[in-house]
Amino acid sequence: MVVAAAVLLALAPTTASAYPNPGTVTGATAVHDPTMIRTSAGRYLLYATGGGLSYRTSTDRIAFGAGGDAFPSRPLWWSRYGATEAWAPDISRQGDRYLMYYSVSTFGSNESAIGLAVSATGLPGSWTDHGIVYSSAASNDYNAIDPNLFVDDNGTWWLSFGSWWTGLKMIQVDPSTGKQLAGNTTRYSLASRPNGTKAVEAPFIVKRSGFYYLFASYDTCCAGTGSTYKVKVGRATSVTGPYHDRNGVALLNNGGTPVLESHGRYIGPGGQSIMKDVDGDLIVYHYYDGNDNGRPKLGINLLDWSSGWPVAR
Numbered sequence: 001m002v003v004a005a006a007v008l009l010a011l012a013p014t015t016a017s018a019y020p021n022p023g024t025v026t027g028a029t030a031v032h033d034p035t036m037i038r039t040s041a042g043r044y045l046l047y048a049t050g051g052g053l054s055y056r057t058s059t060d061r062i063a064f065g066a067g068g069d070a071f072p073s074r075p076l077w078w079s080r081y082g083a084t085e086a087w088a089p090d091i092s093r094q095g096d097r098y099l100m101y102y103s104v105s106t107f108g109s110n111e112s113a114i115g116l117a118v119s120a121t122g123l124p125g126s127w128t129d130h131g132i133v134y135s136s137a138a139s140n141d142y143n144a145i146d147p148n149l150f151v152d153d154n155g156t157w158w159l160s161f162g163s164w165w166t167g168l169k170m171i172q173v174d175p176s177t178g179k180q181l182a183g184n185t186t187r188y189s190l191a192s193r194p195n196g197t198k199a200v201e202a203p204f205i206v207k208r209s210g211f212y213y214l215f216a217s218y219d220t221c222c223a224g225t226g227s228t229y230k231v232k233v234g235r236a237t238s239v240t241g242p243y244h245d246r247n248g249v250a251l252l253n254n255g256g257t258p259v260l261e262s263h264g265r266y267i268g269p270g271g272q273s274i275m276k277d278v279d280g281d282l283i284v285y286h287y288y289d290g291n292d293n294g295r296p297k298l299g300i301n302l303l304d305w306s307s308g309w310p311v312a313r
Contacts, residue, residue, distance in 0.1 A: 022299035167192030217270035224294025227268025232256030
């Protein structure tokens with residue numbers, strides 16, 4: 001009870017704002033595109049963009065320590081995409097194993113691929129790479145990065161992904177392989193910005209109270225204090241869409257209800273994932289610290305669903 005109370009206190013915003021400040025985290029908190037899971041023993045495992053997928057861990061969701069990369073040695077196939085590091089991992093536990101989807105590419109290119117790794121423990125160095133899941137080329141109108149696995153109530157697996165170009169996509173996945181289902185090769189479209197900037201990426205899907213909710217990062221990442229990243233959401237009654245925001249605007253037509261935006265020193269929140277924890281759903285993300293030369297840092301907030309829409313608090 002003492003630990004739970006401390007966590008809730010740490011996640012409470014400290015100043016009045018349209019958006020809450022991130023909950024208190026300490027230690028090794030310099031991350032991009034974090035994904036986090038809680039083991040049955042109560043340890044938090046966090047992986048993020050960089051190197052062979054950088055690793056952080058915590059026992060209380062506040063103090064984080066660093067460890068070795070998921071991949072101490074890079075899989076050789078990464079070099080086909082000009083990649084020396086991996087991006088935007090997505091970790092989940094399926095049955096008795098941990099799965100991690102991730103991206104390899106170079107900045108601004110859609111010659112990209114999504115990879116899959118499997119582990120019995122989820123710890124650095126334990127991951128076995130299963131190679132390419134899905135890829136894109138310069139001739140394609142989509143970008144195969146920023147994967148997120150969603151498993152529906154009926155056991156159907158779906159992988160969403162996408163960045164810029166024509167937006168966010170989805171494929172059906174075979175649970176036995178973790179790769180695209182041979183019997184369904186459709187590439188569904190989930191969200192796009194057909195006019196003006198194409199800047200939408202990093203999809204993440206959850207199901208709550210009968211609705212599917214699609215979170216995504218909009219606008220420009222990775223520019224320090226010049227970043228304009230923000231997190232928006234839409235919902236649908238089918239996992240493949242169509243998704244609409246709270247005002248009824250389609251996410252395929254630049255819709256999206258804001259969840260987190262820049263405020264004060266907390267600039268460009270995004271690269272988000274959603275994690276169900278013992279005290280509720282968390283949104284886990286990075287932001288750029290305006291009081292620390294725009295250094296990327298870890299943000300964690302609880303989500304309140306009481307309105308039927310996720311509200312960060």
